[in-house]
Amino acid sequence: MSTTSGPISNFIEHHYRHFNAAALKDAAHAYTAHLDKGGTMFLTIAGAMSTAELGLSLAEMIRQDKVHAICCTGANLEEDVFNLVAHDYYERVPNYRDLTPQDEQDLLNRHMNRVTDTCIPEMEAMRRIEHVVLEEWIACDQKGERLFPHEFMYRILLGGKLEYQIDPKNSWLMEAAKKNLPMFVPGWEDSTLGNMFTGHCISGDVKNIHTVRTGIEYMKTLAEWYTANSQQIGDTGSIGFFQIGGGIAGDFPICVVPMLHQDLQRPEIPLWGYFCQISDSTTSYGSYSGAVPNEKITWGKLGIETPKFIVESDASIVAPLIFAMVLGW
Secondary structure (H helix, E strand, O other): OOOOOOHHHHHHHHOOOOOHHHHHHHHHHHHHHHOOOOOOOEEEEOOOOOOOOOHHHHHHHOOOOOOOOOEEEEHHHHHHHHHHHHHHHEOOOOEEEEEEEEHHHHHOOOEEEEEEEEEEEHHHHHHHHHHHHHHHHHHHHOOOOOOOOOHHHHHHHOOOOOOOOOHHHHOHHHHHHHOOEEEEEOOOOOOOHHHHHHHHHHHHOOOHHHHHHHHHHHHHHHHHHHHHHHHHHHOOOEEEEEEEEHHHHHHHOOHHHHHHHHHHOOOOOOOOOEEEOOOOOOOOOOOOOOOHHHHHHHOOOOOOOOOOOEEEEHHHHHHHHHHHHHHHO
């Protein structure tokens, strides 16, 4: 376990003793222990965590090799870039609960798209990125080249075509691009850029709808990554699963293990070796995202001995604190 202990870690050690607070602390200690044993960590990001500026802590996790692969929604993929290039134009609405329908319409008329208390400026963020990525889509389309959604983002981030309004060191996607971090973005079409790509396919700007590679290809690539990474780690460690929120970002990648076992008949592939989920979903509604970790044993994803944690709280509060402990802040 890391011997570095800063003021945030010391505060958590002293005050976080019970309930979700204790689960947070235990999950952070187990995360560090997992890495110390030679394991790697797979991170999943749902919700609007990029707009919540998770990059302030996640970028450092990536820099320090505390995260080794990421699965995120299309929204999180693009919204980190939106924040990177248009941060100064964002508007915060602390009284969002009091907004009337007319207030919401007024925001729309100003091209300000609200995510809880934060408004993303369409023209400065979304349309600016559309212009840059469209050039890449068309260029690839004309060459018959096909890339995954994150590969297009990596290309524009590393290509020097953008000006930034925050320090790039606080962009988790920039740090991922620098390391060419394995990335998986299932259901990318359910995103602003996914909708834009569809529009450009309909208008004929992009001729081949498969210029952007698909979710099935992502799963195939994930199966290859999981198999190769498991073999590389060997008996010294395992692959952990740290899930922020629920939905497709978590459901899609965790299924790679039972797929390898049951559909490809590869029983030698190890189960996930650590599991933690930050969630506010409710189990009693039949929610998979809110299912207790033990339910995943019945699906062949986790084992009896797998360290398992669930922190039922707000991920925008919990994730940075766990990252702070892992980083020794």
